[in-house]
Amino acid sequence: MNAIEIKELTKSYPVGFWKKQLRPALKPFNLNVAVGETFGFLGPNGAGKTTTLKLLMGIVFPTSGSANILGKDFHDPEVKKRIGFLPEQPYFYDYLSAPELLDYYANLSGMPSAARKARIPQLLERVGLGDVGSKQLRKFSKGMLQRVGIAQAIVHDPEVLFLDEPMSGLDPLGRHEIRELIQSLKDAGKTIFFSTHILSDAEALCDRVGVIHKGELRGVGVVNDLRSSEGGKSEIIWQKAAALAAVAGDLLESHVTGDMVRATVAADTLDRVLDKLRQEHARLISVTPLHGTLEEYFLSRTTDQESVQV
Amino acid sequence: MNSSRKNSVLLGVVILAMFVGSVFTMKLLDQERGLQATLEEVLYLPSGKVLKRLSLGYSSLLADIYWTRAVQYFGTRHVVGGMHYELLPSLLDITSDLDPHIVEVYQFGSIFLSDQPPNGAGRPDKAVELVEKGIRENPSFWRLYVTLGFVHYMDRHDYKAAQEAFEKGSEVPGALSWMKVLAARMAENRKDVNTAIALWQAVYTTTGDKDIKQTALSHLDSIQADLDIMQLDRIVNQYHQRQGTYPESWDALISEGVLRGVPKDPHGNPYVLKRNGVIGVQDSKQFPFLNEWRNQ
Amino acid sequence: MTSRISAITLNTFREAVRDRVLYNLVVFALLLVASAPLFSQISIGMERLIVVNVGLTSISIFGVIIAIFIGIGLVSKEIEKRTLYTILSRPVRRWEFIAGKYLGLMLTLVVNTALMTVGLYIALFTFAHGQNPGDPRLLVAVYFMVLELAVITAFTLLFSSFSSPIFSAIFTFALFVIGTFAEDLRGFAALSHGLTKTLATGIAYLVPNFASLNVIGQVAHDQSISGRLIVFNTLYVLLYAGATTLAAIMVFERRNLK
Numbered sequence: 001m002n003a004i005e006i007k008e009l010t011k012s013y014p015v016g017f018w019k020k021q022l023r024p025a026l027k028p029f030n031l032n033v034a035v036g037e038t039f040g041f042l043g044p045n046g047a048g049k050t051t052t053l054k055l056l057m058g059i060v061f062p063t064s065g066s067a068n069i070l071g072k073d074f075h076d077p078e079v080k081k082r083i084g085f086l087p088e089q090p091y092f093y094d095y096l097s098a099p100e101l102l103d104y105y106a107n108l109s110g111m112p113s114a115a116r117k118a119r120i121p122q123l124l125e126r127v128g129l130g131d132v133g134s135k136q137l138r139k140f141s142k143g144m145l146q147r148v149g150i151a152q153a154i155v156h157d158p159e160v161l162f163l164d165e166p167m168s169g170l171d172p173l174g175r176h177e178i179r180e181l182i183q184s185l186k187d188a189g190k191t192i193f194f195s196t197h198i199l200s201d202a203e204a205l206c207d208r209v210g211v212i213h214k215g216e217l218r219g220v221g222v223v224n225d226l227r228s229s230e231g232g233k234s235e236i237i238w239q240k241a242a243a244l245a246a247v248a249g250d251l252l253e254s255h256v257t258g259d260m261v262r263a264t265v266a267a268d269t270l271d272r273v274l275d276k277l278r279q280e281h282a283r284l285i286s287v288t289p290l291h292g293t294l295e296e297y298f299l300s301r302t303t304d305q306e307s308v309q310v
Numbered sequence: 311m312n313s314s315r316k317n318s319v320l321l322g323v324v325i326l327a328m329f330v331g332s333v334f335t336m337k338l339l340d341q342e343r344g345l346q347a348t349l350e351e352v353l354y355l356p357s358g359k360v361l362k363r364l365s366l367g368y369s370s371l372l373a374d375i376y377w378t379r380a381v382q383y384f385g386t387r388h389v390v391g392g393m394h395y396e397l398l399p400s401l402l403d404i405t406s407d408l409d410p411h412i413v414e415v416y417q418f419g420s421i422f423l424s425d426q427p428p429n430g431a432g433r434p435d436k437a438v439e440l441v442e443k444g445i446r447e448n449p450s451f452w453r454l455y456v457t458l459g460f461v462h463y464m465d466r467h468d469y470k471a472a473q474e475a476f477e478k479g480s481e482v483p484g485a486l487s488w489m490k491v492l493a494a495r496m497a498e499n500r501k502d503v504n505t506a507i508a509l510w511q512a513v514y515t516t517t518g519d520k521d522i523k524q525t526a527l528s529h530l531d532s533i534q535a536d537l538d539i540m541q542l543d544r545i546v547n548q549y550h551q552r553q554g555t556y557p558e559s560w561d562a563l564i565s566e567g568v569l570r571g572v573p574k575d576p577h578g579n580p581y582v583l584k585r586n587g588v589i590g591v592q593d594s595k596q597f598p599f600l601n602e603w604r605n606q
Numbered sequence: 607m608t609s610r611i612s613a614i615t616l617n618t619f620r621e622a623v624r625d626r627v628l629y630n631l632v633v634f635a636l637l638l639v640a641s642a643p644l645f646s647q648i649s650i651g652m653e654r655l656i657v658v659n660v661g662l663t664s665i666s667i668f669g670v671i672i673a674i675f676i677g678i679g680l681v682s683k684e685i686e687k688r689t690l691y692t693i694l695s696r697p698v699r700r701w702e703f704i705a706g707k708y709l710g711l712m713l714t715l716v717v718n719t720a721l722m723t724v725g726l727y728i729a730l731f732t733f734a735h736g737q738n739p740g741d742p743r744l745l746v747a748v749y750f751m752v753l754e755l756a757v758i759t760a761f762t763l764l765f766s767s768f769s770s771p772i773f774s775a776i777f778t779f780a781l782f783v784i785g786t787f788a789e790d791l792r793g794f795a796a797l798s799h800g801l802t803k804t805l806a807t808g809i810a811y812l813v814p815n816f817a818s819l820n821v822i823g824q825v826a827h828d829q830s831i832s833g834r835l836i837v838f839n840t841l842y843v844l845l846y847a848g849a850t851t852l853a854a855i856m857v858f859e860r861r862n863l864k
Contacts, residue, residue, distance in 0.1 A: 057695040060862040077697040085695035091687045093617075095624040107613045108696045152692060162695070318856065325852045332845035333811050339818045339838045378793040385796075 001071045003160050003191035004033040004056075009065035011051055025051050028065060029217035031210060033193055035159075038186050040206035040223075041195035042298055048215045049195035050088055053164050057085055069160060081110045084153035088164040090145060094138035098129055098148055101137060102155050109156035119155065127151045128177055142169035150178065154185065161185065163194035167201055179204060203294045211301040218301040223294065233290040234270050236277070237262045243280035247273045264290065362408050373409030380405055380415075381521070384422055395431035398423060402440055406447075413451055414519045416444030420457045421513070421525055424465040429598055434465035452489070453516040455479025460509050463496060472496040488512070507533055531576040532599035538581065539589050542573055546587045556587035610698050611706045618710020619717075622676055631675070632718060635668040639725045654730070658744070658826040661726040666751045666822070669719055670782060673755050676714065677762025678774035680707045685863050694863075701855045708763055708851055715755045723748050743825045746836065750819040753843040757814045758782060760850035767858040781813060789817035814846060 007030055012022040026048045033039045043049050054060045056067060058075055067074040070082060092101055099120050106116045124130055127147040132140075140148065146169045153161060166182065167175045182205055186192060196202055202209050203223060210220040233252065241259050248254070250273045254263040265273050270287075277284065362369045380401040402419040405412065420441045424434035441458045448454065459475035462468045473496035480489035492512065495505045507530065514526035545568055549557050560583055563569040572580045579592040591597050622628055639661045681704070684690040693703060726744070761781055765774035784791070788810055795806035819839055821831055 054691075054863075057691065059691055059694055061860075077699055080695060080697040083695065085692060087688065087691040090692065091689055092692070093621065093689055095621055096617075104613060104617055105692065105696065108610055108693065108698050110697060149692075318860075321852060321856050325849045325856070328845045328849035328852070332842055332849065335838055335842040335845060336811070336815050336818075339815070339835070339842060342832060342834050342838055343818055374794075375787065375790045378790050378797060381797060382793040 001035065002032045002068070003035045003037070003070060004031070004039075004193060005068040006031040006052075006056075007066050007068075009052070009055060009067055010063045011055055011060065012063045022063075025215055026055070027216045031217065031220070033191060033208075035191055036189050037208065038182075038192040038206045039194075040202035040209040041193065041212060042197065042199065042202055042209050043195070043212035044197060044302060047212045049212060050164055051215075052212070053085070053087075053162055053195060056162065081156065082158050083160045083162065084156070084158040086149045086153040086161075086163045086166055089168060090149040092137050092145065092148060092152075095136060097134040097136055098124060098132050098140075098151070099134070101148065102151055105152045106155045109158075111156045116155075119157075123151050123155055127181065128174070143171060143174050146170055146174070147178075150181065158190075160191040161193065163192065165196055166194055167196070167198060175201075199294050199298060209294070209297075211298055213302040219297070221297060233264055233266060235262065235264055235286075235288045235290050236270075236273065237285040238277055238282040239285060240280065240282035243277055243282040246280050247276050250276075260285070359407055361404060369408045373405050373412060376401060376405040376408060377412060377415060381418070395422075395427075398431050399433060399436045399440075406440065406443060410444070410447035413444065413448060413454065414517070414522070416441050416454055417457050417513075417517050417522055418519060420461050421522060424461050426465075434461055437461045437465070450482060450484070452479045452482035452485040455482070455485075455489070456492075456509075456512050456516050459492065459496065460513060463501070463509060464506065467501060469496050469500070503533060503537065528597075529599050532597045534576045535591055535597050535600055538573065538575065539591075542581060542589050543587075545569070546583070546589065550587060556585070557583065559583055607699075607702065611702050611709065614698070614703060614706025615709040615713060618680070618707050619713045622711070622714040625676075628672065628676070628714075631668060631672055632721065635664055635718075635722055636725050638664045638668075639722055640729055655826050657726075657730055659822060661729060662744070662747055662751075662822045662825065665719060665722045665726065665748065666754070666820075668722065669715055669751055669755050670758055672718060673711065673715055673758045674762055674775055674778050674782075676711055677759050678766055678771040678778070680711060680763055681766040681858065682769070682771055682774065690863060700859045704763065704767070704851070704855045704858055708759060708854075711759050711763075712756060715759065716752060719748060719752055719755070741825070741828070743821075743828075743831055746831050747821050747825045749836075750821055750839060753839055754816055754819045756843050756847045757785075757816075757850070760847040760854065761814075764850050764854040764857065767854050768861065782816075784809075785814040785816040786820075787817075788813050788815045815842070818842070 008028040009026065009030075010024070010028045011026040012024045015021050015023045041049050041052065051060070055062050056069070056074055069076075069079050072079040093104075096104065102120045102123065103116050106120070107113075111119075121130075124132065127150055129144060129147050129151070132144070137145070137148065146166075150163075150166060153163065163182075166178060170178060179201065182192060182194075186205065192205075194205075206223050208220060208222050211218045238261055239259055241256050241261055244254065244256065244261055244263075247263070250265060250269045252264045252266060254261055263273075274284070274287070361372065380398065383401060384395065384398060398419075402415055402423070406415050406419075420437040422430045423437035423440065424430060424432070426432045438458065438461055441454055441461065445451075445454045445458065455475050455478055459472045459479065462472035462475055473493050476489055476493035476496055479485055480487075480493060492505075492508060495502075495508065510526045510529045510533070514523055514530075517523060517526075545563065546557060549563060549566070549568070557563055560569060560572045560580070564571065574580050575591050575597070577593070577596050579596075582590045582592055584590065591600065594600065684693070690703075694700070723744070758778060758781075761778045762774055765777050769777075791806060791810040791813075795803055795810050798806055818835070821835075824831060
């Protein structure tokens, strides 16, 4: 059984004065996500990522097509006990405190009272909100709200998570914590479907990614495959422009600024180039492995081409 | 999504059914509240002047509302058959305070205030007060003098006051010439059926209100019926003197040659001849003002 | 199902209670009720009448104001602020959401009304000087006011599920005014003819009939209120407010949210 099955899901909005024409926000697409998989839904802003999530959650209704979650129709209310949703830039009832909010939501998701009492305090700790006490949500910062958002998505221990830009509003430390949290959820066997436009997050966490652009699913690929297929590249920065001549043949690219050189080199030639630079007594500033592959894949999919099913 | 369409239709039907149910319940509520309805507000608000201030400039609308209530109040009681119209003077007073220029209020009020129960409140004094107020507020509306004269003549038998009313009215620019004629008739100082007929005809022509017109016609019909019955009464009594008994039916009189055919009332139904020579109408509801002119 | 609806009901109540604007309204209303005895100083011998009249009228008017004030945002605020997203992603059915919101607002209004009624009773006991203060008919009048609020709440809910707060407020207020004069409208319809009559009759039966729910005058004058009136009024509101709420559910179930 797949965790998520999307079949020919479409959404069009009537536009124009008489609402006669249809503007497609989402063209028909098919997608399957296996149980336990972490799937990244990538796309630029306005591509249709949020629309897809709103369709799956029942916030808007599809023009045609259907979907199954954990084998049941996606509108089946019972199956919603087993899913969690974090919307983009979430807003919550600002007159409640964090524990009150989580209690309310967990109750609505069918969690019994005793279980809620036990779970909520530890959950707040886990998302880094252990000390908020009874402070009302209207006093929370954006980052704190984001953490509350994640908490409410997982409070009832769902099997499938739908996250829309889970890292938005977080400082680097926060992003790191949440990345770890998602990793631990992944390790616990949860299915995670998350949409983002930050490729490094997707690369770090996802098994597969799908690229969506202008309402169309342009491609789906396995992250590892994408990474290894193109081999690795590295970026070297050194001081001594004169050394450039010795290694020029092995370089993919280079830029010179004053006496500093920045160059890109293929993985298999990395060691040879480094040796030569040492012989030339160049001063190495940095050597950085490049994960440009996902970015390239993304870019290739989002320039206007026909859609490709990988 | 077939089941969802079925659900929508079902829900729509349920909503409609509940709404229709509520309309029926509203009718039940009306019955239950019946006569209580206007009582509440009139008890609550003492005077039209206060109400006018409270109405924040919407007194004209409020006047319409109170006028509607007055008519409904009167109508309900008339149907129910009660004899009490105590609130009618107040309602009309409030209405005319709120908007003194609704002439129907004075015309309607005078007739139904002065008519005897069960057709009216039997308060000709209140009627006079009301019409005089109307004349004060609308001095160029000469038709109100007809109303005033009418009340003085018909219900208060104050022929002098009636004459004065018609004379004053005839002096208002635009008044029709029969005002002077009616003034002269008033001077005859007695209650006379032909004058009554003339007055009701005057009432009929000087109002635009359908209800008042209807009442005038009704009165005229009843007067006609009264006159007919008086005549038939004389004929039946003459028969009795001749034959020693009362006639069994109109046929007896027709075969004698005294009547040409079965006598019919103004609504087209034959008059009823009873056991001991008493004559009546077939449907007394059509003639609510019968007997006013008998034996004159 | 019931636990979800009661959770939403209690949360709606909690939201109303924590809304500071509400406190201002309630305090103002209580002040007004408490000041009713001052009016009675003006006309001696009519103390009880005035206190009851002013008190009950205030409770009614403030109930309506609060109902409209909170009601217009019941659904539209959740759509606007997108707090609905995390609700709909849970096993909550859309109709349960509407039901919970309705019951929550009714709970708020009942509590408010009860508080103000207590204030009125206190005013009566203090100032009525032995005139019959503990009148159970007062409670009937208050009960009818709550019924009226049930209809108004249903309307705010209906409008809130598809239009903005401003329009909801305008429409509901308009319906309140028309409903108060619905009986006169029917009288007008009875007197008119032709197209006017059809239109007026139609509108007169379509709008809520609030006249039968107003027994303030009767209670003030110590008149009895028939049991049948109570039954019929309750039935009327159940049907009418029920139909309106179902209509709200029907609208909300179909709506694509932004």
